[in-house]
Amino acid sequence: MxxxxxxxxxxxxxxxxxxxxxxxxxxxxxxxxxxxxxxxxxxxxxxxxxxxxxxxxxxxxxxxxxxxxxxxxxxxxxxxxxxxxxxxxxxxxxxxxxxxxxxxxxxxxxxxxxxxxxxxxxxxxxxxxxxxxxxxxxxxxxxxxxxxxxxxxxxxxxxxxxxxxxxxxxxxxxxxxxVPQDTRxxxxxxxxxxxxxxxxxxPAAWSTQTTETRLSPSPAFDTDVMRLRGAPVLLLFAEAYGATTFDHPQHREALAPAREALADALAASGRHVVSARYRSPTFGGSSWLAHGALLTGVDTHNPRDHDLLLTSRRPHLVQHFARHGYRTVGWMPGLQRPWPEGRYWGYERYADADGVGYTGPHFGYWRIPDQAAMALLHTQELATEGPARFVVFPTVTSHAPFRPVAPLRDDWTGLLQPTAYRDDELQAALAEPVSWTRPTEAYLQSMRYTLGWLASYLRDHAPDDLLTLVVGDHQPIASVTGPNASWDVPVHIISRDAALLQRFEAAGFTAGLEPSPHSLGPLHALTPLLLSAFDGCGGQAACLSAGLAVEPGEDVAGGRVVR
Known part of the structure; x- marks a missing residue:
């Protein structure tokens, strides 16, 4: 041509x-x-x-x-x-x-x-x-x-x-x-x-061999949960609750009164707490990576591995508790869209923003304040008869940009009503300034709110035998933490069962709300510890060989702790 x-x-x-x-x-x-x-x-x-x-x-x-x-x-x-x-x-x-x-x-x-x-x-x-x-x-x-x-x-x-x-x-x-300049x-x-x-x-999702090769090994989910004696378990993923709340002097000082109030509430209710810090697989966002790491014991710091994990048949804590007679509940008030990958977890009940039953006014994009979500969870699940509950509840109020924050309520039953908050309270919260470049004050306000409603619930409403695991999913955004912040998050184990908490102390946790400044490892390393701590062990020798503490005068027989 x-x-x-x-x-x-x-x-x-x-x-x-x-x-x-x-x-x-x-x-x-x-x-x-x-x-x-x-x-x-x-x-x-x-x-x-x-x-x-x-x-x-x-x-x-x-x-x-x-x-x-x-x-x-x-x-x-x-x-x-x-x-x-x-x-x-x-x-x-x-x-x-x-x-x-x-x-x-x-x-x-x-x-x-x-x-x-x-x-x-x-x-x-x-x-x-x-x-x-x-x-x-x-x-x-x-x-x-x-x-x-x-x-x-x-x-x-x-x-x-x-x-x-x-x-x-x-x-x-x-x-x-x-080059230092942005050339794109x-x-x-x-x-x-x-x-x-x-x-x-x-191809990796459809190939079992590829999945097993790429993902890190899973813990052996071959234990029981008889050490809990049928106590309900609340796994609370505290949104953006990072180690900066302890490490940054300004953040630590600002949250000191709220932490002291939480400690007083635990003492008043006869509860004890042990704490540690672990390294989250994510920073500033992508909370689901932390959720997946802890629930499965698999390393999810690579988002591709997390996606691959949800296509696999790897065991996880939800399945583990269900196998031992617990009713499993995924309490997800922050999810406002379809969640097809959630089928992997197999919750007996999955409640998203439309399913938790909230009828009050919407507080910004996330709609449902955490305290109201907790009140609904308590009424519908934790305060009802039937099998013990294993609940996974990721909070949302402290999600960036950390506002609006609802006022704390002493009357928890009122949170179940359409009139949970007055219109002037809603408008005042919505009028609070939001800034992505200077979000620290808003972040601290949201964390005070989180610690405040948690203290109120555990002091006045929670079941006596409730085991509460408060796990930070990741650090807040870098404009809050400042440069060179670690990826560490606090973990608090709260229970009236002092002997159970001693098992965690034997593994490196410290008594109180103040964790050691040294991380105990990646977040997925906490999963096998939970499995071991909840296990009846089948005998005191087995418990000791697993590195778990047994209270003096306490023995383990037939999968149950006896005194």
Whole structure:
């Protein structure tokens, strides 16, 4: 084929520019937070820039543009990129996490089924047709733009300039990690890493051998929980409760009165507490990594390992307690979106923001204040008859940006009503300033609230035999902790059973709310200790060989502690 020559630069610029801008717009849009809608992104696609260089090399080598079949195939691939881009930017807004095709793919079918039940099949079919037409339109536009771009590149005169620009852009991307300046600010986040993660996750998730090889070993869940004597267990993941509350002088001083009040409340209720610090697998966010680490005893500091874990059949504490007769409850007032991966945990009852029964006013984005969530949990689960409960409750009020914070209530029964908070209290809380650059005062306020309602509950309402595990999931954001903060979090074990707490002291915990300044290890190392401490051991010798303390005058026989 003879290479055509442009009679003028202007048509070439129009054709090339229009095709490039269209292709760039299709793959650089951003989410209109929060929700499924998007807006144009005024940045360049690095992948498209590289693609232009590859297309230019092909045209220069073959002396012709790709044929119709090749263009159709390229357009189909580009449509997949556009679809993946949409999933990549909207999943955090809709699900609160990155896209995960393993979980989200099957969940799409469930969402369609539920939508059909509530709206009827006609709107659902209409939405699917609209989606198909939209993807078809993207394919047509991509095919046209790629064809125009390919034919424009037949003109050899601008190629050196395009090559120079492409190499310059590539260089700015490559040198970014090695220079102090931000040389990528004009680029949109690429889609290829997301595709690569999904391509690596799906085969690994479907391969038992890969899962077992990649994940760290699980503890042996071959013990019992008879040492607890049927006591209910509340595993409280305290949001953003980090070691900075002890290590930072300002934070420590500000929270000292609240901690003293908590200590007094424990003493008044006949409870004891031992504390330690462990290293969280995450910092400033991604709480689910800490939840997964403690519940399974598997190292989850790599988010990919956590995703892989939820596709496995690894044992965990929820399953362990259920196997020994406990009713397991996932109390998740912070979850306001579908949670398909939650099926891995297998809670007998899973209650999200819509399922806990809160009818009071919404306090900001997280809606449900922790004290109200705890009041509902107590009424519906911990104060009822039946099997002992094992409850996992991640709090949310102390989640960044740490406001609004509801007022503390002495009347816990009032928290069950629609009038739980007065309108002036709600408006005052909503009027409190929120700052991502200076959030320390808000953080300390939220932590005082957390320690305050916990003290009130344990002093006045909690079941006498309740075992409470307060575990910080991660440190707060760096604008609170300051530079070079550790990843340590406090862990408090609270119970009236002093002999049980001695087992934790033998493993390095200290009496009181003040943990040792030295970490006892990664958070997933706490899991085997919990398993051993809760186990009846089958005899005093077995307990001692496991490194667990047995109170003088106490013996263990037949899986039960006897005096």
């Amino acid at each position: 003879t290479v055509q020559r442009e009679s003028s630069t202007l048509p070439w610029v129009w054709r090339t520019g229009a095709a490039f801008l269209l292709l760039n717009a299709l793959i650089t849009f951003e989410t209109l937070w929060p929700g499924p809608w998007v807006r144009p992104g005024l940045r360049l696609s690095f992948e498209l820039c590289l693609g232009v260089l590859v297309l230019m090399a092909f045209v220069a080598w073959r002396g012709r543009a790709p044929g119709p079949r090749a263009l159709a195939t390229l357009a189909a691939g580009y449509t997949v990129l556009v679809l993946m881009r949409y999933a990549d930017v909207t999943a955090p807004a809709v699900f609160g996490r990155d896209v995960n095709l393993y979980w989200d793919g099957p969940h799409v079918v469930e969402v369609l089924r539920l939508a059909a039940q509530s709206l009827g099949w006609l709107p659902v079919v209409g939405a699917l047709l609209a989606l198909a037409l939209g993807l078809g339109l993207v394919w047509l536009l991509s095919r046209w733009a790629l064809g125009q771009l390919a034919h424009s590149l037949l003109w050899h005169r601008p190629r050196p300039w395009l090559l120079a620009v492409g190499l310059g852009l590539s260089a700015s991307w490559t040198v970014h990690p090695h 600010w004009f680029f949109s986040l690429p889609v290829s890493p997301t595709l690569a993660r999904q391509a690596a996750l799906l």
